[in-house]
Amino acid sequence: MTLEMSYIRVCFAYLITIFLLLACCIGYCRPEPPSDMLPKRELRGAWIATVVNIDWPSASGLGSEKQKQELIQHLDNHQRAGINAIMLQIRPAADALYAKSKEPWSRFLSGTPGKQPAPFYDPLEFAIEEAHKRGMELHAWINPYRATFDLITANTTSDHITRRKPNWFFVYGGKKLFNPGIPEVREYIIGVVMDVVRNYDIDGIHFDDYFYPYPESGKQIPDTETFRQYPNGFKNIADWRRNNVNLLIQMVSDSVHSAKKYMKFGVSPFGIWDNKRDHPRGSASSGLSGYRQLYADALKWLEEGWVDYINPQIYFPFGNPAAPYEVLADWWSQHANGKHLYIGHAAYRADGNGAGWRDRSQIPNQVRYARQHAHAQGSIYYSAKHITNNVAGLRDSLQYNLYRYKSLPPTMPWLDSIAPEPPFGLLAQVAKNGTSVILHWQPGAPAADAEELYGYVVYRFNAGEPLDLNNPQNIMHITYDRTQFQYTDNMARKNGHYRYVVTAIDRLKNESLPSNVRELYIE
Incomplete structure (x- = not known):
């Protein structure tokens, strides 16, 4: 030749x-994909809660090496289960589980407010590195408004923001909360968020459902004086409160995306935006309303394009009288407005506590139901230990069935x-x-x-x-x-x-x- x-x-x-x-x-x-083929693109997430040591560390003051071992155990178990995104709670109450912060170290890490890990390490840097090694995104979960988890003075440092700026806060439900109506509060929270965005190789910023506090019977939110001082053109205090939250969401979105164009910003609101009986655009439900009681207008955030994903906490079973899972999943899928919808699932209820939850297939069937919607692009589970501990065989269901093949997170072409x-x-x-x-x-x-x-x-x-x-x-x-x-x-x-x-x-x-x-x- x-x-x-x-x-x-x-x-x-x-x-x-x-x-x-x-x-x-x-x-x-x-070929045409078979109807039962698993999705190649799907966000499969889990919340790792640190407040009061819900998930990690299992107890405060464990020591650095034990903390690292526990986090690796969570990540290994989640990797085996097919999870590809971790929502790590790094700021539970105006404190920090990360080193590059102007706020004090969290007592949920060391046992003492303001005390750094010993021997020293940066938990967030460690978590990012370990998650990325395992093909997982790491989203920094921040509670924007909760400033303390109780009213015990010894549980905050002398330089905690509640002591330095006491007029920024109101007390409700046994906690101190940032007052969202004060402009300086919004600027401060933006500064906290942007310190994380600039200093860490995270994949996203994640807020949960704690905006204005969950209502307690007979108790009013003590912010009428703030409303009088900063009305912003509003005459109705409920609309004013919603606007205060909207302003923060918009500011975070603009700031995050200006700093890093690939950075994702998502929020996990309460599972009901509003009920149809109270709002013509609401869902056929009758439970607590995120729009009306928490002043969180998630529908506006989607329509304005301020969030890259919405992650409603639909912590209800199929057929629930006040909030049926199927009704809420349908409603959110119809209102995603081109952004990603990830369903929040109640893994903590998989142990069978409560009507509807005795069925071990409840959450797996919820995942299958959500997959029928073109606008539902993933699931996030609360909380991590229930997957790690394989409660009701949930991890097995994910590992050997629902998530038995690897997946990539869905793309975000607007970014x-x-x-x-x-x-x-x-x-x-x-x-x-x-x-x-x-x-x-x-x-x-x-x-x-x-x-x-x-x-x-x-x-x-x-x-x-x-x-x-x-x-x-x-x-x-x-x-x-x-x-x-x-x-x-x-x-x-x-x-x-x-x-x-x-x-x-x-x-x-x-x-x-x-x-x-x-x-x-x-x-």
Whole structure:
């Protein structure tokens, strides 16, 4: 065979490979996905609560090494369960579980307010590194308005903000709360949020449902004087309170996205926005209203585009008389306004306490129901220990059924829609043990928007299978390490005939076209 003929055949084989890859990307060799195929793109999250040591650390003052071990145990269990996002509570009450803060160290970490971990480490930096190692996003969960968890003076430091600025707070329900109607309060909270955004490699900022306090019978919120002082053109105090929260949400959104364009901002409101009996746009429910009692107008946040995702806490079973899960899931999916909807599930109720929760399939069926909605793009579970401890077999349901294949978080094209360039030069060889397959590749050219690569996805197909990148069953590995150009497939078998491709992902998980194909037969 002449050198020219060899060259022509190599070129022809290369062109055939390119044709097959392009065909797969535009669907020619992509069959219709089966109705029961698991989603490749889905946010699968868990809240790790630190307030009063709900999840982590299991007790205050454990010591740094024990704290690290406990957090790693949570992350390992969640990784096995298929979780790909962690919402870590880093500011439960105007305090900090992170070092680069102007607020004092949390007593829920060390046992003493203001006392740093011993030996010293930064819990947030540690959590980010460990989560990213496991292919998980880390969202910093911040309680914006809760300033103390009780009224015990010894539980705050002498320089705590409640002591330095006592006129910024009101007391309600046995706690001190920031007064949202004071402009300086909003500026202060923005400063707290932005310290985290600028100083840590987090993936998102996350607020929960604690805005104005949950109502207590016969008790009024003591903010009428603030309303008189800062009316902002409002004559109705309820509308004024909602506007105060709206102003904070808008300011956080603008600030976060200006600082880091890839940063996600999401809120987890109460499961009912408002009831139809009180508002024509409300849901067919009759429970507490986030709009009316907590002054949280989540519908406006979605319509204004201030949040990237909404995560309503639908902590109710199917058929609940006041708040049926199916009614609320339907309502939120109809009002997502193009942003992501992640359903908040009550893992803490999976132990069977209460009507409807004795059915161990309640939460798995809720996940399946949500997946029927095109606008519902994931689930988040409260709280972490109920997954770690496999309460009612929930972790098993996730690990072996609902989340048995890996997934990528859904993309957010309003933040970034430009995919990276594909890797190239993929090589595959059988390892010395005779079965494992070692893959090597090279990073692609810079993306069109010059954004750095963030990681890679490795796919494996059996010979004869279409190169269907939409089927998560084909995902072998997801890494958030842009410097990792090698992967060892230890799941290969003797007489296996495999094809491999690798794609690149950016920070917002936009995915490139596939690399060249490498085919390998293991004798």
